[in-house]
Amino acid sequence: MAKVLIIYYSKTGNTEEMAKAVEEGVKEERVEVEVKKADDAKVDELLEADGIIIGSPTYYGGMAAPIKELLDESVKFHGQLKGKVGGAFSSSANIGGGNETTIMDILKAFLIHGMIIQGTPEGDHYGPVAIGVPDKRSKSQCKDLGRRVAKLVKRLK
Numbered sequence: 001m002a003k004v005l006i007i008y009y010s011k012t013g014n015t016e017e018m019a020k021a022v023e024e025g026v027k028e029e030r031v032e033v034e035v036k037k038a039d040d041a042k043v044d045e046l047l048e049a050d051g052i053i054i055g056s057p058t059y060y061g062g063m064a065a066p067i068k069e070l071l072d073e074s075v076k077f078h079g080q081l082k083g084k085v086g087g088a089f090s091s092s093a094n095i096g097g098g099n100e101t102t103i104m105d106i107l108k109a110f111l112i113h114g115m116i117i118q119g120t121p122e123g124d125h126y127g128p129v130a131i132g133v134p135d136k137r138s139k140s141q142c143k144d145l146g147r148r149v150a151k152l153v154k155r156l157k
Contacts, residue, residue, distance in 0.1 A: 002031045002157045004085075004150055005049035008056065009038040009064040014091040014133055015055045021139040022053055022089065022128075025146020031153060033146075038066035043073040051085040051153040052115070053145065054106050058090055061098035062105050071109045082114030085156065087149045089128040089142060099129035118152055120144070 004026045010016035019035055026033040036045070038056075046052055054071075056063040063071075074081070088106035090099040103126045107117050119125050128141035 002050045002150070002153045003048065004031055004033045004051035004053060004146070004153060005045060006033065006035045006053045006055070007038055007041045007067070007070065008035070008054065009066045011057060014130055015057050015089075017134050018089050018091060018128060018130055018138065018142045019055050021134070021142035022055070022146040025143035026150045027146075028143070029147055029150035029154065031150040038064070038070055041070060043070060043077070046074055046081060047077060049084065050157055051087070051149045052081075052110070053087040053089070053149055055089040055091075056102055056106065058092035058098040058102040061101045063102050067106070071106070074109070074113065077113075079114065081110075083156070084113075084115045085149050085152045086110035086115040086117050087127055087145050089145060091130040091132075091134065093132060095131055097131070100126055103127040103129070116152065116156070118148055120148065
C-alpha cells in the first residue's frame with residue numbers, strides 16, 4: 001500500500017495545525033499516512049515512504065533548525081529517495097515573512113534527492129502558507145496538498 005509521511009516542526013502550534021489538514025487530504029485519497037514531529041522523526045523513515053511532505057515555520061527566511069537537521073542527515077541516502085513524491089508547507093508571523101523561501105528550501109532539497117514535486121496553478125503554487133493561525137483558506141490549501149501528493153503517489157506506485 002502507498003504511504004505518505006508528513007514531518008513538521010511547530011513551536012506555537014500553527015504549523016502543527018497545517019500538518020493535520022494535510023493529513024486529512026491524504027486520508028481522503030485512502031492512502032496510508034503517518035504524521036511525525038521533526039524531533040520524533042528518524043531519517044531512515046524517509047526510505048519507507050512513497051511520498052514525503054515537510055512543514056516548517058519560517059525562521060529568518062528559512063526552515064527551522066530541526067527540519068534542516070533532518071534534511072542534512074538525509075544526505076546519507078543521496079539517490080535513494082529518487083522518484084518519491086515531495087511537498088512542503090510553511091507558516092510565518094507576517095506577510096512577506098519568508099514562507100515561499102522556506103518552502104523552496106525544502107523543495108530544493110527534495111529535487112536534489114531526485115524526488116518528484118508537483119505544483120498547482122491554483123492557490124499557493126509552491127505549497128500552502130499561513131500567516132499566524134491557519135485560516136480557512138490555508139487549511140483548504142493544506143488539504144489540497146495532501147490530496148495531490150496522495151493521488152500522485154498512487155499513480156506512480
